[in-house]
Amino acid sequence: MLTRGSSGRTAEVAGRLREIAADLLATGEIDVFVGYEEGTLPLRTSPAFLTRPDDVSRLVWNYMCENNLAVYLPGLKGRVGVVVKGCDVRALVNLVVERQVRRDDVKIVGVPCGGVVDRRKLMAVLGEGQKTIRSAAETADGAVVVAVTGDGSERAIPIDEVLSAPCLACAHPVPIVYDFLAGDDGAARGACPRERAYSDVDAFASRTPEERFAYFAREIDRCIECYACRQACPLCYCPECFVDRQSPKWVGRWRDLSDKMVFHLGRVLHTAGRCVDCGACRRACPVGIDLRLLAKRMEKDVLEFFGHEPGVDLTAVPVLATYSREDPGDFIL
Amino acid sequence: MTPYFGMLGEGRARKAFVMAREDIGRFVTHLAVSFEVCAPVDEGGVTRFVAVDPDGACGAWGPGGSRYLSTRPLKELFFPQQETLFAFEAHSGTQTAAVLRAPAPRDDPGLAHDRGLARTRDERRAPSPSGVLRVVFGTRPCDARSLALLDLVFDAADYKDPYYISRRRETALVTFACSEPGIACFCTSVGGGPFDETSSDVVIADAGEEHVVRPLSAKGEDLVRGFEPLQEAGERELKALRETRARAEARMAGQAVPVDAAVSRLGGAFGHPAWDEVHRKCLGCAVCTYLCPTCHCFDIGDEATRTGGERVRNWDSCMFPLFTLHASGHNPRPSRRERFRQRIMHKFNYFVENHGVAACVGCGRCVENCPVNVDVRRVLEVFAAL
Numbered sequence: 001m002l003t004r005g006s007s008g009r010t011a012e013v014a015g016r017l018r019e020i021a022a023d024l025l026a027t028g029e030i031d032v033f034v035g036y037e038e039g040t041l042p043l044r045t046s047p048a049f050l051t052r053p054d055d056v057s058r059l060v061w062n063y064m065c066e067n068n069l070a071v072y073l074p075g076l077k078g079r080v081g082v083v084v085k086g087c088d089v090r091a092l093v094n095l096v097v098e099r100q101v102r103r104d105d106v107k108i109v110g111v112p113c114g115g116v117v118d119r120r121k122l123m124a125v126l127g128e129g130q131k132t133i134r135s136a137a138e139t140a141d142g143a144v145v146v147a148v149t150g151d152g153s154e155r156a157i158p159i160d161e162v163l164s165a166p167c168l169a170c171a172h173p174v175p176i177v178y179d180f181l182a183g184d185d186g187a188a189r190g191a192c193p194r195e196r197a198y199s200d201v202d203a204f205a206s207r208t209p210e211e212r213f214a215y216f217a218r219e220i221d222r223c224i225e226c227y228a229c230r231q232a233c234p235l236c237y238c239p240e241c242f243v244d245r246q247s248p249k250w251v252g253r254w255r256d257l258s259d260k261m262v263f264h265l266g267r268v269l270h271t272a273g274r275c276v277d278c279g280a281c282r283r284a285c286p287v288g289i290d291l292r293l294l295a296k297r298m299e300k301d302v303l304e305f306f307g308h309e310p311g312v313d314l315t316a317v318p319v320l321a322t323y324s325r326e327d328p329g330d331f332i333l
Numbered sequence: 334m335t336p337y338f339g340m341l342g343e344g345r346a347r348k349a350f351v352m353a354r355e356d357i358g359r360f361v362t363h364l365a366v367s368f369e370v371c372a373p374v375d376e377g378g379v380t381r382f383v384a385v386d387p388d389g390a391c392g393a394w395g396p397g398g399s400r401y402l403s404t405r406p407l408k409e410l411f412f413p414q415q416e417t418l419f420a421f422e423a424h425s426g427t428q429t430a431a432v433l434r435a436p437a438p439r440d441d442p443g444l445a446h447d448r449g450l451a452r453t454r455d456e457r458r459a460p461s462p463s464g465v466l467r468v469v470f471g472t473r474p475c476d477a478r479s480l481a482l483l484d485l486v487f488d489a490a491d492y493k494d495p496y497y498i499s500r501r502r503e504t505a506l507v508t509f510a511c512s513e514p515g516i517a518c519f520c521t522s523v524g525g526g527p528f529d530e531t532s533s534d535v536v537i538a539d540a541g542e543e544h545v546v547r548p549l550s551a552k553g554e555d556l557v558r559g560f561e562p563l564q565e566a567g568e569r570e571l572k573a574l575r576e577t578r579a580r581a582e583a584r585m586a587g588q589a590v591p592v593d594a595a596v597s598r599l600g601g602a603f604g605h606p607a608w609d610e611v612h613r614k615c616l617g618c619a620v621c622t623y624l625c626p627t628c629h630c631f632d633i634g635d636e637a638t639r640t641g642g643e644r645v646r647n648w649d650s651c652m653f654p655l656f657t658l659h660a661s662g663h664n665p666r667p668s669r670r671e672r673f674r675q676r677i678m679h680k681f682n683y684f685v686e687n688h689g690v691a692a693c694v695g696c697g698r699c700v701e702n703c704p705v706n707v708d709v710r711r712v713l714e715v716f717a718a719l
Contacts, residue, residue, distance in 0.1 A: 039706040041517060046706035047614040067705055071616065120378060134516060222379065224405075224414065226650075228618035232704050244655050253636040253645040255415060284704035286404065286620045287379045 009187050010138070013111055014061040016182035017083060020109055022053040024081045030107055031078035036065040042136040043119055047072065059083075061182070063138055063159060066116045068280040070234040074100045082106060085113040086188070087166065087278035089175040090311025091234040094274050097318060100237055110175030112188035115159070115167030116279075120288055122162045126155065165292060166279040169197040176312055201297045216261070216294070222287045223260045229281035229291055230267065235274050242266055268294045273302040273319035276311045347553075350546040350563040351570045357537070357544065361385075363560045364468050367461065368505075371410060372470040373403040381405035382469060402515065402696055406626035407476035408483060410469060411500045414623075414648045418496065418633070422641040461555035466503040468556060474529040474536075475520045475694040477508045479626035481532045485688045486629050496646075505552040510538035512577050514585055517697025519710060522590040525694055527581040540566075541573035590710045592681070594717035596691060599682040602716055603674070611712045612673035614705045619650035621699035621707070622676065627692045630656070651675045677712060 021033040037048035037058040045064045049072075050056060061083075069082050070091040084092060089110055095101040126133070139156070167173075173188035175181070204212065227243075230236040243251050243263050250266075251259040268275075277299060281291045302308050305328050308319045352360070364370050371382045380403040460466050480501065487497035511518075511527035520526055530536055534553035538545050545566050548554045557563060566574075602608075622628040632649040635642050649656055652673070657666045666672050684692035693709075700708050 040708040040711060041701065041706065044706045046708075049610075049613050072614075124378070222376070224619075224623050226619035226623045227653075228616070228620045228704050231616040231618040244653075246655075253634040253647065254417070254643065255647070280704075284616070284618065284620075286624060286702045288377060 010062045013183040014059060017059045017061055017109065018056040020180045020182060021050060021056045021059060021081060024107055025050065026053045029079065030081040032076060033081040034069045034072055035059045035083040036061065042133045061111060063114065063117045066283055068234055068278045070095060071232060073106065074237045079105050081109055083109050083111060084175055085111055086170060086172040086175050087276050089177055090172065090276035091278055093177060093311040093314055094235060096314060097316065108178045109180045109182055110178030111182050112185040113173045114187065115163040115189050117162050118164040125157055125162060164279050166277045168192065171197060177314065198296065198300045201293065201300055204293055217257060219289045220260050220264050221257055222289055224287060225255060226286060228284040228286060232280040232284035235271050268298055271295065272298045273308055274310050275299060347548055349566040349571065350557065351543045351566040352546055352562045354544060356562040359562060360560060361470055364470065364556060368465060368468045370468050370470055379404045382407060382410050402473050402698065406624055406698065407472055408479060408626050411480065411497050412483065412629060416496060416646050417643040418646055420641065420643045460503060463551040463555050464503055465505045465552050465555050468505050468507060470507045472506050472508045473511060474508055474527060475525055475696040476626050477506050477532040478525045478529055478694045482627045482690065482692055483629055505534040505556055506532060507535045507537065507556065508533035510536055512539040512581055514581055515697060517700040518585065518695060519588055519590045519697065520695035521585040522592045523691050523693045523695045527585060528578050538574055539577045540570040543570050545570055545574045590713055591717035592691060592713055595713040596681050596685055598716050598719045599678060602719060605719065607715055607719065608670055608674050611715055612670045615669050615673050615707050616705055617652050617669045618704065619652050620702050620704065622650040622652055623648060624698040624702055626694055626696055
């Protein structure tokens, strides 16, 4: 069962995670261990906060470990052990660089990542709503088998068809920083070469400005301002978000499209050179807004203009926090 | 005696009709002749109730068709996420005076929230004998029941919300009984059920090869009047209906949540350490409250320009820090722990004390859409076991 333990490589990883967590908790090196446990619905896992070695049997590892657990670190007191995928640890590196988390307070337990399943993609492949999936399981050979209710028929779907878009473009499936590595790094997905990482961004950029604006207008128009994207983002840790400011107010009482755009554009700009494309925002969005495209374009610009790749260097100063005489100035009139 | 399949009927039997499955589209067309029809429509994988074309654009929906709850809750047709309560104009001179006027209908295509909600009424249409102007087609019993709970707030003895009440008065609900409840459903644990009739005006249910159609109110009678394909239901269809219902209720029996036990303990649990654990993974977003069909908290403010403005009402969420932030800077609910507790307590303790019923219909939207799988069913189990 996908959310009830797993088979093959992922079961080995889960076993390693339990050993590491039990050891860290037993020796008192950490106060809390943050990992994944079985969720309450098929295709779901859920963040777990463990404080006793006896609890570690709850830990699981599979293709549904979708949450970026680094989001909890700024709010946790004491010493913490945390399970991270390749993208998650880059967010964690940013939190250390930005002095929101002390490196010494965290035991980083990395997992060589095979990618995570995009539930929306899976639903689209199945052509039915989630409520019809009564149970789901993953096979050792990398397929996802889904049992559909009613007639009880099963569908086997190759995992590559339903992986999250960020996973397909991931350059660092193996965590670049860790204290422990749970599993063999040969088991990770192959890294996506840089020339292919921005193919969707480039394809979109070739459209006319009108088409591009219409696309974003249609996407952002769906926003219900629940701020799940912001809350799920490890890098959105501002004590007070600009949209919550009362004086001055940045968004109007009557929140029309332009107000929603101010929020989303503001967020993209504020995470420029910091966003690690973990996909947490898009997964959290209850109305499926494409929050990735613009952020990915920003990532590409930062890379091309400033040569900066976020979250890969514990000593690199963030682009928006520094100035270099070599910074391009062509845009200054 | 006319067979009766209601759970919470009005105590008098009404007729049950039968129609062929394929006639459901014709029923929508029939309704659209006389009424504005709102139905669940898929917009990029997100379903919500919007005004549909008279041609029956919602053909995929039916008790035996696509079986799911809309992503967005029914409440927004009665209590929209944003609405203008009134507008004002400022006249400057020696003094500034405000002149109130009714809000202008907003026709900005960019405003998704307004589509199908506050549209200008078609003046050619007259209300039906029972006052119906708008039909919501394809609600689920849980969403219909949510209106009975919202009525307790917006149509109470001591407070009448004219905006909500007028929409409620002129709207009739055509509900699809749930032949196949979803895996996150727990309606039977909060007083509802897959065949619950609360607040519905017509219920359509699966009965083998046919649909059984049952008007439940004067509004419901207005809706089915003149729709020729309806035949009086016979024993065969009613037997099939009872079987469908028994299957659905058997499934729900396996998904029961100890809500009553939790409700009985929550009153004494305000300071319980269990809150430290149950809120821990909560990210503090408003997915659960905004998609909840019964959450009804709002914020009112003015959107003003130099020459006038509007008084606007927006949904608000107890999960946001701003919700209780005082002007002094003090916040009585300073962390997610207190805010999470507020959500649970309001639904399963305060609302019960005030109205005798929990503010939850068991639709499961908060369970399915939470980004980190916080599951209210598990939270209730924790408190039930105290």
